[in-house]
Amino acid sequence: MMANGNTVDKILDAAQELFAERGFAETSLRMITSKAGVNLAAVNYHFGSKEALIQATFSRFLTPFSREFRDQLNAYIKLVGEENVDIAHMIAVLAASAQVVAERHEQSVAVFMRLMGLAYAQAQNHLREYLKEHYSDVFKPFMRTMKTACPEMTPIEWFWRIHFVLGTLAFTMSSVDSLQAMAANDLSVDSQFKDMISYLAKFVSAGLLAPAT
Amino acid sequence: MMANGNTVDKILDAAQELFAERGFAETSLRMITSKAGVNLAAVNYHFGSKEALIQATFSRFLTPFSREFRDQLNAYIKLVGEENVDIAHMIAVLAASAQVVAERHEQSVAVFMRLMGLAYAQAQNHLREYLKEHYSDVFKPFMRTMKTACPEMTPIEWFWRIHFVLGTLAFTMSSVDSLQAMAANDLSVDSQFKDMISYLAKFVSAGLLAPAT
DNA sequence: AACTGTTTGAAACATACGTTTGAAACCTAT
DNA sequence: ATAGGTTTCAAACGTATGTTTCAAACAGTT
Secondary structure, three states: OOOOHHHHHHHHHHHHHHHHHHOOOOOOHHHHHHHHOOOOHHHHHHOOOHHHHHHHHHHHHHHHHHHHHHHHHHHHHHHHOHHHOOHHHHHHHHHHHHHHHHHHOOOOHHHHHHHHHHHHHOOOHHHHHHHHHHHHHHHHHHHHHHHHOOOOOOHHHHHHHHHHHHHHHHHHHHOHHHHHHHHHHHHOOOOOHHHHHHHHHHHHHHHHHOOOO | OOOOHHHHHHHHHHHHHHHHHHOOOOOOHHHHHHHHOOOOHHHHHHOOOHHHHHHHHHHHHHHHHHHHHHHHHHHHHHHHOHHHOOHHHHHHHHHHHHHHHHHHOOOOHHHHHHHHHHHHHOOOHHHHHHHHHHHHHHHHHHHHHHHHOOOOOOHHHHHHHHHHHHHHHHHHHHOHHHHHHHHHHHHOOOOOHHHHHHHHHHHHHHHHHOOOO
């Protein structure tokens, strides 16, 4: 049996935190293994390569997350009916799913968000392809449902608007912790995750619902 | 005299393109110098270090751009009066300034945008500090003017909204070329830069102008 | 207790990186 | 034409990276 989850998880925990802090290229295997307290060779033994470790880091939280998100989204759609979905509420469902999964695994939702943001921003083609191959069938229905809640517009305008939304999400995800710190510093307000999500949902739904050009 | 602009510019041209394509950490000086057709040592001779080259790459276009943007923005504000500024139009001014500067230097505005997006996304603290130190006095008035055009809201909600806007801009910038390619592929439409900017301006101004929560 | 497959450990490997060196080539001004 | 400062060049330096190796330690089965 394989089953030695201890070393594997110690590596994943350390990798997840360091990747989120510093990015992929800027994090070496030696940093990861020394933070994890395991031997350097363990990464290549258990994962095969650094690329595979990066992918494993994502799938560890993305697989349960996408399941949770799919279920919560379907439940919401069943509840209100497809023609009555509300964009802001869908964003809230997205965030709630992330938070539920993070809590279930006793991990920081901010770290997950930052990783997702990095996946978009960093130049890791293998990662983008991996994510597309494994998780696109969860996010395509999400996009389709979003579209039904929007006013009629040309395909090209819809194309851009949905990518503006993804951009807002990705950026906010990737800097959520430093932004929260800024808010705490500059405004002496500790900005709750929940509040930020509701601001975000309001912002993108207003953008999506704006009358077509 | 120094004045040997030839090698310096060849290096900057190559660096700009490679940084935009692959990011900073993933681009080596050897890639840059071989693409530029100059000797490896030339980078350290002319710029001192890789960090300094990265900063020089930015200041080469950011200095003329921020001048142009400041002037165009002031002209617009003078024209309509401070209390009548329109958010979408300010975004359009931002984009127009970038395009004017790019054309003047016979370079791609998409490359500039992608570099700006990367500056946000990549973990280059020296770059962020450099940009903040040299260019914040152009963007602070821009933000202040934006605020006057928005409805009353709590400081914390304004804080988040303006960062959502920056996020949308940064993301769109950093992927403008691949998104345009996607649009051309998936929709058989070649999406003009101008059109995209007007969609973007509409989107973020709707988000900013949404009634406060 | 001895055998088996699995996991760890210290060390080395090959390669790539940013940077430095010192001599050659190049300019320009006298 | 020559001297002096500037720029280029090939080569090397030191360091850090991802990966591999192989022996030692471990765990479970008979």
